[in-house]
Amino acid sequence: MTVVVQEITDREQWNAFLTSQPGGHLLQSYEWGELNKYLGGRIYRLGALEAGRLIGAMMISVAPVPLPVRLPGLQLNWLYSCRGPTVEAPDSPALPALIAEAHTIARREGSVVLRLEPNIADDDPRLEQWQSAYRALGFRIYPYAVHPRRSWVLDIRPPLETLFANFKMTWRQNVRVAGRKGVTVREASSDADFDAYYALLKITSERDDFFIHSKDYHREILRQFATRGDAVLFLAEHEGEALAAKMLIRFGDWCWDMFGATSNHKRNLKAAYLLQYRCIQWAKEQGCTHFDFRAIPEVLEPGEEMWGVYEYKQGFGGYSRLNMPTQDYVYRPLIYRLWSKLVEIRRERRRAERRRVELERAARGRQSGKGQSAVANQTDSSPAPAQGSSPSGKGAQPAEPASSSGVSQ
Structure with missing residues (x-):
């Protein structure tokens, strides 16, 4: 049958296809495209249809090439699809059809390159077939990912008690310590709560030196997702003071830990650990099967950027997921x-x-917490606290994470 590619404007049709596919990703969602446009970007939502049925999708954004000087008379853009395209199989007729339409757009936009980062893990049994399919279409591997290739993922299908038992021992102890010392976690429900979230985000970005978008942009994220019940803000508090905050977004069967922040105060209360535990609970309550902690270092070696964030995330159990390399189709080789x-x-x-x-x-962490890393690597069979309860317990403490998300926004 003939495959027809056209722009898709129906939100439900777009999202229904993505959430039906194993490779469907939040960053290809209809809402994420709207957020891109909110920031002034331009996007195309391309759908491949066979006999009226959507069999492939690719959202691509258009952006100017950031060269240090302008070249007179040249319109230089690049096209990018983050975690796209989404097709059912490497040999699907949707893939070449989507790429052909992207080439048409690239010529119109004066593109230097079409850059794709499909949501395919490096342990996918069909990885070689996927790579061969892109090579056959003229793509080459680009060594530097736009979106971080490696993330930390937790399969949350087991019972909550099992998940909690798989936390490292000190992580479980910290969850209990926070509850025993009076830390509480609740959903944000007012403008004041949102202000507290963003204030913590600013503190964290200044402390850890990463970029954050404006408060209005974060409001827009919630407007796009929370109104449909797919996003939530959590605050961890002690005696009325917000100590940590999280924004979660659900898309299909997955939940993403989008943004996290912690205060500079009362870090000994371990509020971030109780908050993280509550986030995992929420994802299970929504029927999700996987919890994506998002970015960790691509190279898992001490000293790499976000190494401390990686150590924090892996204490909650789970596994490292490495995405297939970035794929480039080059239109202007010299530039x-x-x-x-x-x-x-x-x-x-x-x-x-x-x-x-x-x-x-x-080095500072080792000086302030000698002897703790060995404890953090132990496990025990302590039962999980009841869902929604405030756990308590004792134990040695690892250093509080600087930022539980560790993702530049």
Whole structure:
């Protein structure tokens, strides 16, 4: 049958297809496209239809190439699909059809490159077939991911008690310590609660030196998702003071830990641990099967950027998921090579600086918490606290995480 590619404007049709596919991802959702437009971006939602049935989808964004100088007379853009395209199989006729339409758009937009980061794990049994399919379509591997390749994921289908028992021992102890010391977790329900969330986010971004979008943008995220019951803000408080906050978004069977923040005060109360436990509870209550903690270092070695965040996340159980490499289709080779070289230089400089900062943090952590890392790596069979309860208990404490999300927003 003939495959027809057209722009999709029906939110329900788009999201229904994505959530029916194993590779469907939040960052390809209809709502995420609206957020892109809110920031001034331009997007195309391409759907591949066979006999009227949607069999493939790809949302692509258009952005100018950030060269240090403008080249007179040249309109230089690049096309990007984050965790797209989404098709049923490597040999699906939807894949070449979507790429062909993207080429048409690229010519119209003066694109230097079409960059794809499909939501395919490196342990996918069909990985070689996927890679072969993209090679056959003219793509090459690009070594630097736009969206972090590696994330930390927890399968939350087991009972809550089993999940809690799989936390590292000290993580369980910290959940109980927070409850025993009077930390409570609740859903945000007012403008004042949202202000408290964003204030914590600003504190965390200043402390950990990462970019955050405006308060209005975060409100727009909630407007897009929370009105449909797919997003929630949680606050962890002690005696009326907000100590930690989280924003979660559900899409299909997955829940994403989108943004997290912690106060500089009362860090000994371990509020972030109780908050994280409540987030996992919420995801289970919504019927999700997986909880995505989001980014961890692509290279899992001490000193890498976000190493401390990785250590925090893996204490809750789960596994590392590495996405397949970025795929580039190049239209303007000379400009592409120039841009790639500039990106390489900037990344190496930033990586060296962040590595220095992470090593300094690790050294400070060792000085302030000697003997704790061994405890953090132990496990025991302590039962989980009852769902929605305030656990209590005793134990040695690992360092409080700087930011539980660890994702530049």
